[in-house]
Amino acid sequence: MKIYKIVVTGPYNAGKTTLIKTICGEALTTDKRVLSDDQVKSTTTVALDFGLVRVGGHFVRLFGTPGQSRFHFMWRVLSIGMDGYLFMVDSSDPTSLNEALHMYIYFRSMNPKTVHIVSANKYDKDKKLSVEAIRSALKVPETTPVYPTVAYDKESVVKVLEALINLIETDRSIIIKQRGLKNTEKQ
Numbered sequence: 473m474k475i476y477k478i479v480v481t482g483p484y485n486a487g488k489t490t491l492i493k494t495i496c497g498e499a500l501t502t503d504k505r506v507l508s509d510d511q512v513k514s515t516t517t518v519a520l521d522f523g524l525v526r527v528g529g530h531f532v533r534l535f536g537t538p539g540q541s542r543f544h545f546m547w548r549v550l551s552i553g554m555d556g557y558l559f560m561v562d563s564s565d566p567t568s569l570n571e572a573l574h575m576y577i578y579f580r581s582m583n584p585k586t587v588h589i590v591s592a593n594k595y596d597k598d599k600k601l602s603v604e605a606i607r608s609a610l611k612v613p614e615t616t617p618v619y620p621t622v623a624y625d626k627e628s629v630v631k632v633l634e635a636l637i638n639l640i641e642t643d644r645s646i647i648i649k650q651r652g653l654k655n656t657e658k659q
């Protein structure tokens with residue numbers, strides 16, 4: 473059994489805190505009241521979300537970032553030592569895509585070798601952008617999966633986290649093969 477650190481990130485209101493609460497039940501959150509007038513919700517994450525969960529036979533430490541760019545210093549801090557990240561986008565809000573693109577570029581340049589999955593969240597909504605539209609808007613590389621998710625739905629969250637863990641493990645075994653080393657680690 474391994475312990476993975478996975479960061480859940482993405483722009484404001486994408487559903488990061490909801491996803492962590494859904495899968496972890498008891499999660500540490502730091503939501504505070506939104507101060508601006510044009511609010512679409514009443515609270516926002518100001519530091520981090522944290523939860524520990526067992527997925528696919530492994531322990532996963534989940535760290536959620538704030539979405540607002542004024543807390544961007546936490547993006548770097550929370551990324552230290554991560555094994556992979558989930559980049560969440562609100563598929564029902566095309567106006568959030570520009571901000572999502574900037575944040576996605578920032579995250580990829582900060583962690584160029586870290587595997588990740590993009591989530592088209594709120595896929596339960598009638599009006600939404602397709603997975604393909606989100607892939608194209610964010611210029612997601614072909615090798616990176618884009619998954620439709622519903623952060624309220626535990627099954628959906630487990631599925632995307634299992635996929636991310638598989639990616640992390642595949643990436644590791646490729647690196648080990650490339651180095652010509654034998655993976656003697658006991659499973």
Ligand SMILES: Nc1nc2c(ncn2[C@@H]2O[C@H](COP(=O)(O)OP(=O)(O)OP(=O)(O)O)[C@@H](O)[C@H]2O)c(=O)[nH]1
Nearest residue numbers: 484485486487488489490516517539594622623624
């Ligand atoms: N319909 C639907 N609503 C969702 C889903 N995920 C989250 N929401 C709603 O979207 C809003 C934002 O959710 P949060 O979890 O606070 O989003 P966040 O990404 O943590 O937001 P910040 O911390 O402010 O960046 C809330 O009203 C949630 O109830 C989803 O999959 N489907």
Ligand SMILES: [Mg+2]
Nearest residue numbers: 488489516517
């Ligand atoms: Mg949040």
